[in-house]
Amino acid sequence: MADALVYPIAAPAFGGFTPVAPGVWWVRLELPGPLAHINVWALEDGDGWTLVDTGVGSAATIAAWEQLLHEPPFTQPLKRVIVTHMHPDHVGMAGWFTRRFGVPLWMTRLEYLQCRVAASDTGREPPEDALRFYRAAGWDEAALGGYRGRFGKFGRNIQPMPDSFRRIVDGECIRIGEDDWQVIVGTGHSPEHACLYCAKRQLMISGDQVLPRISSNVSVQPMEPLANPMADWLASLAKLRAAIADDVLVLPSHNECFRGLHARLEQLEVGQHEALDKLRGALAQPQRVVDVFGSLFRRPISPDNASLMGMATGEAVACLNYLVARGGAVRERRDGLDWFSRRP
Numbered sequence: 001m002a003d004a005l006v007y008p009i010a011a012p013a014f015g016g017f018t019p020v021a022p023g024v025w026w027v028r029l030e031l032p033g034p035l036a037h038i039n040v041w042a043l044e045d046g047d048g049w050t051l052v053d054t055g056v057g058s059a060a061t062i063a064a065w066e067q068l069l070h071e072p073p074f075t076q077p078l079k080r081v082i083v084t085h086m087h088p089d090h091v092g093m094a095g096w097f098t099r100r101f102g103v104p105l106w107m108t109r110l111e112y113l114q115c116r117v118a119a120s121d122t123g124r125e126p127p128e129d130a131l132r133f134y135r136a137a138g139w140d141e142a143a144l145g146g147y148r149g150r151f152g153k154f155g156r157n158i159q160p161m162p163d164s165f166r167r168i169v170d171g172e173c174i175r176i177g178e179d180d181w182q183v184i185v186g187t188g189h190s191p192e193h194a195c196l197y198c199a200k201r202q203l204m205i206s207g208d209q210v211l212p213r214i215s216s217n218v219s220v221q222p223m224e225p226l227a228n229p230m231a232d233w234l235a236s237l238a239k240l241r242a243a244i245a246d247d248v249l250v251l252p253s254h255n256e257c258f259r260g261l262h263a264r265l266e267q268l269e270v271g272q273h274e275a276l277d278k279l280r281g282a283l284a285q286p287q288r289v290v291d292v293f294g295s296l297f298r299r300p301i302s303p304d305n306a307s308l309m310g311m312a313t314g315e316a317v318a319c320l321n322y323l324v325a326r327g328g329a330v331r332e333r334r335d336g337l338d339w340f341s342r343r344p
């Protein structure tokens with residue numbers, strides 16, 4: 001099925017850019033960590049340009065943008081910054097741009113608010129609710145120590161956020177240059193993720209809502225331990241399929257631009273249901289969250305890797321909460337530990 005996807009354009013180098021359509025540029029910025037890069041987009045907008053997503057808020061990204069801003073089309077006036085969602089690699093530089101150029105940030109309300117909340121953790125002690133969440137998942141004291149050490153990292157990876165924003169909403173059409181871009185909100189990866197779709201130009205900026213070679217992280221966070229983002233995620237796959245034509249060129253935040261949107265949406269849906277079936281099979285005996293990593297993830301999850309542990313736990317809880325909500329599994333809390341078992 002992977003053959004159903006076509007990648008027609010070679011990716012630019014880190015800190016470089018390349019046109020993907022008239023007046024649409026693909027900028028690639030370096031990221032620390034295994035993802036290594038993020039793609040952001042510059043759109044011709046009358047006598048200036050609009051930026052969609054910004055890069056992580058680091059000195060290295062600032063240096064990359066300082067270089068880029070010397071080259072056309074980036075020497076034209078920046079009109080606004082649109083951000084697909086709250087994660088630091090997308091929103092990280094938003095405040096830097098809005099302050100430097102005196103332009104507004106356009107974002108959905110939940111993404112803006114959730115970002116402000118997450119950033120406010122920086123400088124605080126890890127909350128007891130979060131420690132309880134990870135203990136219930138089966139983490140030992142060493143793993144909890146890793147979490148304590150990383151707590152507050154979110155705010156350190158973003159430039160201070162603008163204190164106001166312009167809300168964008170699902171279904172709204174944003175006029176950019178000569179084109180209308182429709183906002184299509186997806187959920188599951190983040191609370192109110194904006195994709196941008198230009199039917200006339202057959203282009204879709206997908207953010208992290210659809211990625212061609214990796215699956216988006218769908219996680220439960222300690223702030224809402226009983227959330228069911230997997231249900232939101234699966235519903236969003238169906239929504240995108242209905243709302244967006246198959247012949248678009250998809251501009252994703254990671255990997256490369258591709259054609260084959262509907263095939264990719266189907267791959268993601270089928271793959272997720274297979275994973276959920278396998279997980280349910282593993283619940284013949286009661287299991288803790290950390291016990292099901294082996295049935296969900298190909299690579300081993302080391303308790304020493306705090307970041308990987310956090311992601312694996314969030315994803316596993318998302319799958320388990322989905323099964324519980326659907327009636328396929330039950331959760332029982334005993335002595336602060338959650339045990340999940342298959343429901344006959």
Ligand SMILES: [Zn+2]
Binds near residue numbers: 085087189190208
């Ligand atoms: Zn993301």
